[in-house]
Amino acid sequence: MNEISNHMPTSELQRLDAAHHLHPFTAHGPLSEKGVRVITGAEGTWLRDSEGRRILDGMAGLWCVNIGYGRAELAEAAYRQMKELPYYNTFFQTTHVPAIALATRIAELAPGDLNHVFFASSGSEANDTNLRLVRHYWARKGQPERQVIIARKNAYHGSSMGSASLGGMAAMHAQGGLPIPGIHHIDQPDWWGEGGEMTPEEFGRARARQLEEAIREIGPDKVGAFIAEPVQGAGGVIIPPESYWPEIMRIVQEYGILLIADEVICGFGRTGEWFGAQSYGITPDIMTIAKGLSSGYQPIGGSIVSDEIAATIAGDEFFHGYTYSGHPVACAVALENLRLLDEEGIVTRVRESTAPYLAEKWATLADHPLVGEAATRGLLGTMALTPDKARRAKFAADPGTVGLICREHCFAVDLVMRHVGDRMVISPPLVITEAEIDELVTRARRALDATLESVESQGLM
Ligand code: PMP
Numbered sequence: 001m002n003e004i005s006n007h008m009p010t011s012e013l014q015r016l017d018a019a020h021h022l023h024p025f026t027a028h029g030p031l032s033e034k035g036v037r038v039i040t041g042a043e044g045t046w047l048r049d050s051e052g053r054r055i056l057d058g059m060a061g062l063w064c065v066n067i068g069y070g071r072a073e074l075a076e077a078a079y080r081q082m083k084e085l086p087y088y089n090t091f092f093q094t095t096h097v098p099a100i101a102l103a104t105r106i107a108e109l110a111p112g113d114l115n116h117v118f119f120a121s122s123g124s125e126a127n128d129t130n131l132r133l134v135r136h137y138w139a140r141k142g143q144p145e146r147q148v149i150i151a152r153k154n155a156y157h158g159s160s161m162g163s164a165s166l167g168g169m170a171a172m173h174a175q176g177g178l179p180i181p182g183i184h185h186i187d188q189p190d191w192w193g194e195g196g197e198m199t200p201e202e203f204g205r206a207r208a209r210q211l212e213e214a215i216r217e218i219g220p221d222k223v224g225a226f227i228a229e230p231v232q233g234a235g236g237v238i239i240p241p242e243s244y245w246p247e248i249m250r251i252v253q254e255y256g257i258l259l260i261a262d263e264v265i266c267g268f269g270r271t272g273e274w275f276g277a278q279s280y281g282i283t284p285d286i287m288t289i290a291k292g293l294s295s296g297y298q299p300i301g302g303s304i305v306s307d308e309i310a311a312t313i314a315g316d317e318f319f320h321g322y323t324y325s326g327h328p329v330a331c332a333v334a335l336e337n338l339r340l341l342d343e344e345g346i347v348t349r350v351r352e353s354t355a356p357y358l359a360e361k362w363a364t365l366a367d368h369p370l371v372g373e374a375a376t377r378g379l380l381g382t383m384a385l386t387p388d389k390a391r392r393a394k395f396a397a398d399p400g401t402v403g404l405i406c407r408e409h410c411f412a413v414d415l416v417m418r419h420v421g422d423r424m425v426i427s428p429p430l431v432i433t434e435a436e437i438d439e440l441v442t443r444a445r446r447a448l449d450a451t452l453e454s455v456e457s458q459g460l461m
Contacts (some may be wrong), residue, residue, distance in 0.1 A: 004016065006040045006041075006050065010035075010038055010050040010051055011035070013038050013050060014032075014035045014036050014038065017036050017038075018031070018032035018036070023036075024159070037049055037411075038050035042057070042065075042069035042070060043069050043070040044068045044069060044070060044429070044431060045057055045068060045069075045428060045429045045431065045432045045433075045436050046069070047069075047416070053414055054414060055414045055415070055416060056414060056415050056416065056436065056439060056440055056443060057069075057416045057428065057429065058410075058415055058416050058417045058418075058426040058427070058428050058440055058444075059416050059417070059418050059425075059426065059427055059428070060296075060427050060428055060429045060430075061296050062291070062296070063233055063234075063264075063265045063270075063291055063292075063427045064290075064291035064292055064295060064296035065295050065296045065429050066268055066269055066270065066291075066292040066295045066296075066337075066341065066346075066429060066430045067295035067297075067337055067340055067341060067346070067429070067430065067431060068295075068429040068430070068431035068432075069429070071295075071297075071337075071340065073336055073340060074294075074295070074297045074333050074336050074337060074340075075297075077332045077333050077335070077336035078297070078298065078329050078332065078333050080332070081098060081328055081329045081331075081332035081333075082329055085098075085328050086328070086329060087327065087328065087329075088328060089323065089325075090119070090321075090325055090326040091321055091325075095326075096326075096328050097328075098326075098328040098329075098331035098332040098335065099119065099326035099328065099331050101331070101335055102117070102119075102326075102331040102332075102334055102335045102338075103116075103117040103119075103326075105335060105338055106289070106293075106302070106304060106338075107304075109274045109275075109338070110274075110275065110287065110304050111275060111277060111278055111283070112283055112306070113306050113307040113308070114284070114285075114286075114287060114304045114305065114306055115304075115306070115307055115310070116304065116305045116306075116307070116309070116310040117302045117303070117304050117305075118133070118302055118303045118305065118325070119300065119301070119302045119322075119325040119326040119327075119331070120290075120300075120301045120302055120303070120322055120324075120325060121299045121300060121301060121322060121324045121325075121327065121330070122158070122290055122299055122300075122301045123157070123158050123163070123262070123264035123288060123289075123290035123291065123301050124157075124158025124159050124160040124162075124163040124164075124301075125158075125160065125163075125301060125322060126158075126264075126288045126289065126290060126301040126302050126303050127157045127158045127160075127162065127163035127166055127227070127262065127288050128158070128160050128161075128162040128163055129303045129320060130166075130225075130227070130260050130286055130288060130303050131149065131162045131163075131165075131166065132162075132318075132320050133286070133303065133305070133309070133313070133318070133320070134149060134224045134225045134258055134260070134286075135147055135224060136313060136318055136320075137224075137258070137309055137312055137313055138224050140312050140313055140315065140316075141312060143221065145221060145222055146221065146222060146223060146224040146257075147182045147222065147224060148182050148183070148184055148218050148222050148223045148224060149166065149182065149183055149184070149223075149224055149225045149226070149227060149260075150183075150184050150185075150186060150211060150214050150215070150218075150223060150225070150226045150227070150257075151166045151167070151168055151183060151184070151185050151186075151226070151227050151228070152168050152185060152186055152187070152188045152228055152232075153168035153170075153185045153186070153187055153188055154168050154169065154188045154190070154232065154235040154236070154238070155167050155168045155169075155185075155188065155227075155228065155229060155232055155235060155262075156169060156229075156232070156233065156234035156235055157227065157229075157262055157264075157288070159172070161176075161178065161180060162180065164178055164179075165178045165179030165180045165183045166179075166183060166227055168185045168188070168235075169235075184214055184218060186207075186210040186211055186214050187207055187210055188207070188232060188235065188238055189203070189204055189207040189208070189238065189240040189241060189244045190232075190235075190236070190238045191203045191204070191241055192372060192373045192384050192392055193384070193392075195392075200241035200242075200243075201241055201242065201243040202243075203241060204240055204241030204242065204243035204244035204247070205243045205244070205247050207240075207244060208243070208244050208245075208247035208248045208251065209247065209251075211226055211248060211251050211252075212251045212254075212255075215251070215255050215257065220255045220256075220257075223255065223257050224257060224258060225257055225258035225259065225260050225285075225286075226248070226252055226257055226258075226259055226260070227259075227260040227262060227288075228248070228259075228260075228261065228262065229261070229262045229263075229264075229265065229266060229276070230245070230261055230263070230266045230271065230275075230276030230277055230279065230280050230282060231265070231266055231271065231276060231377050231380055233264075233265035233266070233380070233425075233427070234265075234420065235420065236382060236420035236421060236423040236425060237375075237377075237380045237381065237382035237420075237423070237425045237427075238382070239375050239376075239377045239380075239382065240280075245280040245281065245282055246281070248282075249281070249282060249283065258285040258286060258309075259282070259283070259284045259285050259286075260284060260285070260286040260287070260288065261275070261276065261277045261282055261284035261286070261287045261288070262287075262288040263275050263276055263277065263287045263288055263289050264288055264289065264290045264291050264301070265291060265292075265380075265427065266279075266378075266380075267287070267289045267291070267292055267293065268289070268291070268292030268293055268295075268338075268341065268347075269292065269341055269346060269347035269350050269378075269379075269430050270292060270350075270378050270379055270380060270427065270430070271355075271377055271378035271379075271380070272347070272350045272351030272352075272355045272378040272379075273347070273351065273378075274347060275287065279377070279378065285305065285306045285308075285309060286303055286304065286305050286306070286309065287303070287304045288301070288302075288303055289301055289302050289303075289304060290302070293334050293337070293338075294330060294333050294334040294337050295337045295341075297333050297337065298327075298329060298330035298333040298334065299324075299330060300327065300330035300331065300333075300334050341430075346430050346431060347430070349430075350378060350379055350430050351378075353434075354379060354430070354432065354434070354437070355376065355378045355379055357434050357437055358376055358379060358381065358432075358437050359376045361437055361438065361441045362374055362375075362376050362381045362383075362426075362441065363375075363376075364441065365383060365441065365444060365445060365448065368445065368448045368449075368452075369452060370385050370386065370387075370402075370406075370448055370451060370452050370455070371383050371384070371385065371386070371389070371448065372384040372385070372386040372389040372392055379426075379427065379428055379430055379432070380425070380426070380427050381425065381426040381427075382423055382424070382425050382426075383423060383424040383425075383444075384422065384423050385402050385403060385406060385422045385423065385424065385451075386422070387460075387461045394422070395422060395455075395460060395461075396460070397460050399421045399422060400419065400421045400422060401422075401460065402422050402451065402455055402460060403419030403420065403421055403422040403423060403424065404419055405451050405454050405455065406419055406424055406447055406448065406451040407419040407424070409446075409447040409448075409450040409451050409454070410424075410443070410444070410447040412447070412450070413443045413446050413447050413450075414443070415440065415443040415444065415447065417444060417447070424444070426440070426444075428440065
């Protein structure tokens with residue numbers, strides 16, 4: 001067989017991919033008819049594909065390439081570590097310097113007394129850790145009946161059995177008999193989609209109070225934790241009303257349940273602080289991290305836990321861990337990524353200039369006939385597409401029909417913008433420049449114009 005490389009014709013790469021590669025979250029029949037896109041390289045905020053197109057990556061890969069593509073320092077960190085110690089485990093009373101250094105650095109960056117890190121290779125694995133850890137913690141506290149974890153509909157916490165159960169994606173639950181027992185879902189704080197006649201502030205409080213109602217219904221002595229993303233990402237970048245998190249904090253404190261902030265997307269600068277919890281004044285007991293921890297250059301995630309949790313479980317063995325918990329190469333790369341994010345002032349720049357600039361430019365899209373809400377938080381952006389913005393109406397077609405049309409038009413103008421139902425979302429690399437934000441918004445408007453034409457010609461308005 002010829003060597004498979006970037007030099008092969010796209011059609012041949014597509015043929016081999018269709019023959020042998022099963023993709024995440026993909027219907028393979030339609031994909032192989034259409035032909036998969038082949039990405040061959042990337043630099044900064046830009047991707048290259050096998051057809052030689054330069055594509056503006058409004059999604060930082062999958063919300064993860066915070067530092068931008070092409071940083072040689074991270075490649076060199078991996079190379080140095082692979083030569084020195086490519087692998088060793090952290091089981092059996094053993095450790096190594098990259099894991100020590102990264103855990104120490106994360107503890108410095110994390111708010112409050114979140115000083116202890118349990119490593120995993122992904123956000124899904126980290127949330128599985130959290131599930132078991134919370135139950136183990138309460139058992140150690142002499143309250144083993146505190147099994148239930150409350151989560152939210154339309155949340156995304158991963159794709160494994162445990163983390164997909166914590167997530168509130170109905171389509172995922174429908175495949176494979178999820179959720180597992182002991183998970184309860186409350187509604188999300190999506191004012192645009194579900195707020196009805198309430199003001200955003202009233203609605204935020206009402207949705208938070210569902211947590212209190214659920215705790216009372218289940219029994220306060222049976223609830224172990226509440227898990228939520230500071231801003232829901234994969235659910236459509238649902239930015240909660242300002243009243244939401246203070247009310248959640250009141251409730252978790254009053255009932256003494258643990259709060260898990262899933263920072264897989266919000267962490268490492270996305271909201272203009274190191275963690276989304278800091279943006280919203282949230283004080284979690286556990287934070288889930290992944291993605292931006294290494295800017296996606298290596299698969300690594302983890303759970304950061306409080307002094308109190310670490311002390312409570314210290315007495316006996318927690319029968320849990322992964323071969324790659326604290327993988328030395330992943331740790332070395334993550335550490336270098338955190339050094340660059342810090343020393344180059346990237347998080348500060350997001351807070352002080354890039355996020356305000358994006359907010360201003362993104363808001364200009366709200367005058368488009370198809371756009372209802374156009375909102376940002378840090379470098380997360382969301383646009384609700386609607387046939388009638390005054391009524392915050394939904395399209396008559398199946399949810400996602402118009403969003404998908406818009407995403408295809410984004411591809412046509414060489415912009416990666418994702419659709420979630422009929423919302424369009426962005427999460428660009430944190431290093432995006434103001435000129436690139438202008439370009440992103442210009443391309444988004446062209447895609448919206450083309451979407452409006454398609455929607456009208458197909459009678460979907
Ligand atoms: N939590 C959140 C908030 C996420 O957005 C994701 C991934 N999109 C995960 C968990 C799961 O992470 P992974 O895909 O690395 O398992």
